[in-house]
Amino acid sequence: MSSQLTRRDWLRASGLMTAGLSLSRFAPAEAASTAEQAQSAFTNEFAFTTPPDMPKLRARLFANENPLGIAPSAKEALIKAADIGNRYAWMEFSQLKQLLATDEGVKPENIMMSPGSSDILMAAADHFAKGGGTILTSTMTYDDLLQRAEKFGAKIKAMPMTKDYKFDLPSIKANITPDVKMVYIVNPNNPTGTIIPTAELEAFCREVAPKVPVFIDEAYIDFYEPADRPKLGKLVADGLNVILARTFSKIHGFAGLRLGYAIAQPDMLKTLHAYTNGEFAVSITTLMAGIASYKDKDWQNHCRAENAKARTYTTKALTDMGYEVIPSSANFILFPIRMKTKTFENQMFANGIGIQTREFSGQPYCRVSVGTMEEMVMFMDGFKKVVG
Ligand SMILES: Cc1ncc(COP(=O)(O)O)c(C=O)c1O
Incomplete structure (x- = not known):
């Protein structure tokens, strides 16, 4: 490298x-x-x-x-927002957070906006790598967070996937040792496209998150049919140390516009926020387009x-x-x-x-x-x- x-x-x-x-590129754990x-x-x-x-x-x-x-409605909102491009977005952030919070069953203070989810991944990598320790994950997954954490002093322990290319949660659970600072899960996973059964993932979080923060990268969650979509916001509402990372880059088509968010405990968001450029890194045009796109279920x-x-x-x-x-x-x-x-x-x-x-x-x-x-x-x- x-x-x-x-x-x-x-x-x-x-x-x-x-x-x-x-x-x-991370070696599977010896085990x-x-x-x-x-x-x-x-x-x-x-x-x-x-x-x-x-x-x-x-x-x-x-x-x-x-x-x-992007949705035609989002494009229209984007153009309209150019007229208020001279203003900082005070109220508009709360508008989107309120919409998200209602759907996720959490409070607006459980949400932090960001220009794409990469910023949240990087903030978590920086924070959890501080002072060393291990990040536990799986081989064959998205490694942006992992590479960054490794660069700043964390060890990465990647458990092999199951034969059907899924995260092996029992094996991850069995490898939680005192030096593990965070578990990183991607669901649906990139690059395999596989999903973890929701009940299994939820049970895993309920058992593990009281001991170690569980970071779930849900970049592709919008491709679930709405009826099947995991609703892990309830884990956050129940006070668990689970961090959900979401992006508008995929189904909303905002890869170039840049919009994402995290759902987590307010204290955790405050910690992560310190490693970012703050929510104002999202432009008002992107934000207004994001609100329009989010509402546009069709x-x-x-x-x-x-x-x-x-x-x-x-x-x-x-x-x-x-x-x-x-x-x-x-x-x-x-x-x-x-x-x-x-x-x-x-x-x-x-x-x-x-x-x-x-x-x-x-x-x-x-x-x-x-x-x-x-x-x-x-x-x-x-x-x-x-x-x-
Ligand atoms: C699994 C996963 N997480 C996070 C991201 C980051 O996306 P963005 O920063 O555009 O939100 C990607 C990008 O493709 C991804 O595949």
Whole structure:
């Protein structure tokens, strides 16, 4: 890592901080490691050693963005808010917090806004890494927080995933030792797209959070059907030390506009706040667009339905070709490929298709974001050409 541009540096330089990348360079904990898993642990510094030529891409499927854009109602609110761009957003923050608090069953003081959820992840990394200690998580997950925590002195202990690519909560629980400062869970997980059964996750939090803070990164939660969506706000309402990180970057399409929030105990938010630039880092234009988008359930339902349609099409097309696709509950799909990552990636780029690759336990994988149906048809055409 040291002789190269680090992933964050590269993302910063290429403007891809919000790209939804996830790596797994952290060694699986010895307790459950195998030689094969250990070999995989350091293979993925960052997938793009040569970034794709962006203007030449016909399908941009590497960053888990919303291909449909922002809601027309959000765009209208954004333009209107330009008229009050000279004002600090005092009341508008409370407006959005009140909306969120009502839906989540918490109080507005349990919510902190931020320009994207990355800021919350970074604040937690900085805080929990202070003075050393361990952050306990899983292999094959989003590692932005983990890399940052490691950089500032934390050890990362990553338990292997279950055979079906899910967080192994019993194994994580069994590895909580006095030096563990925080547990980091991503649900739905990036890059596997898998989810943890809600009852299991809730029981885990109720047992673990009284001892160790549990950070749940819910960047992709909006892709759950509303009826199935986990409602972990109640854990916070019950006083547990659970931190939920949310973003508008995905279903709301705000990756470039930047809006996110944390739900946690007021004391924890106060602590995390000290590591951020404060809520005013969110612009009034983004905030007003966020309020409009949040209220626009029709647009969210439309995006969710289009995503599910294109995801089903791609999953079936790959399965029909004999590929084993990991069932995804998010806006990306991970599946094992039969080519070297670099060769595959370069050939896909050459065909104008932007994707991500990963290698775990010596097995190469493709992670493709779910774009429009048209883009997924392009992806399948390109894929067939590349794999022959
Ligand atoms: C799991 C996960 N968490 C957090 C983020 C950060 O997103 P943002 O900073 O755009 O809210 C991402 C971005 O893709 C992600 O995949």
